[in-house]
Amino acid sequence: MTTAKSLFDSLVGQLQGYRPEEARAIIYLLFEHFLRFRRTDVIVNKPLPAQQPDWAELVRRLNEHEPVQHLIGTTEFCGLEFQVSPAVLIPRPETEELIRLIVRDYAEAPSPLNIIDLGTGSGCIAVTLARFLPQATVTAWDLSEEALDIARQNAEQLQAEILFEKRDILKADEESPSAGPSRFDCVVSNPPYVTHSEAAEMEPNVLRYEPHLALFVEDTDPLLFYKAVADFGRAHLTEGGACYVEINERFGDETRRVFEERAYRTVQVYKDIHGKDRFVKATI
Missing domain, CATH: 3.40.50.150 (Vaccinia Virus protein VP39)
Structure with a gap:
């Protein structure tokens, strides 16, 4: 069974043109938004839920340099969550x-x-x-x-x-x-x-x-x-x-x-x- 850690590592490895720490931060944001997984869930290798987003499509958009905030539709500002769009x-x-x-x-x-x-x-x-x-x-x-x-x-x-x-x-x-x-x-x-x-x-x-x-x-x-x-x-x-x-x-x-x-x-x-x-x- 695929677990959080193996999926996380795979997705980070598929990102192109990002610094390693930037790639990890982006995938953590996607995990939190789509799976409600925090970093500790990845570290402890928590099993993944049955329902997941289309990771291949998300990676494609990221590799075309689309901002991760557009993928999840929100961003944090001064501790508040704001909707964003193009x-x-x-x-x-x-x-x-x-x-x-x-x-x-x-x-x-x-x-x-x-x-x-x-x-x-x-x-x-x-x-x-x-x-x-x-x-x-x-x-x-x-x-x-x-x-x-x-x-x-x-x-x-x-x-x-x-x-x-x-x-x-x-x-x-x-x-x-x-x-x-x-x-x-x-x-x-x-x-x-x-x-x-x-x-x-x-x-x-x-x-x-x-x-x-x-x-x-x-x-x-x-x-x-x-x-x-x-x-x-x-x-x-x-x-x-x-x-x-x-x-x-x-x-x-x-x-x-x-x-x-x-x-x-x-x-x-x-x-x-x-x-x-x-x-x-x-x-x-």
Whole structure:
């Protein structure tokens, strides 16, 4: 009889183009999702259930560099399980650091606390902030209806009350007024910031399977979205309110200047766990 350990070793051996530790981590994720097996179940060589997924098909998709998160349909972010699809970016660990920064700053803030997430994607930022800051009223915008569908599902599943709107931050001044609040204490955004010239350096699982609309910005104007976020903040932040943005590590100083040129009172660049410029906080 095939057991967990023998199947695990076989599947790891069939993966191509992955580092050994990465291949093992991926198969562990598949075991947990499809079999409800944990690592200890593999170690003790637990017998396998009769019903199993099509392992050959899963291996084929992985060997074509499809993200494992798409195979299982979910990913973990800040201890919460989010649905993902090719319509949204898969939440990154670095973005969890952005959440921690905001929660630290607003944990003791009184109600009402109005937050808006510009370019919400999967909703991971908006939903997590709504969960971690229960005094907050959270609004989330995105241009993609497909992304908003995923975000709404995540909000419902994780019991977070969010006002979602299909809106384009680049045309905020041209559209009709929002249905939500007009003033915010916190504006947060993880906008497209990868330039097309950087595409050659990216992993194929990102290039092939994640939405380019949410990833890329033209090399001719790499700070396009930060200018829009900064302008939105100037128009809609309350006194003492702040913008929090995730940034391209190559443009830390340049992004800081975007906010300084718009007369934000204090602008700080924060590094991520890898020591790279990754976030900007700009206070009105």
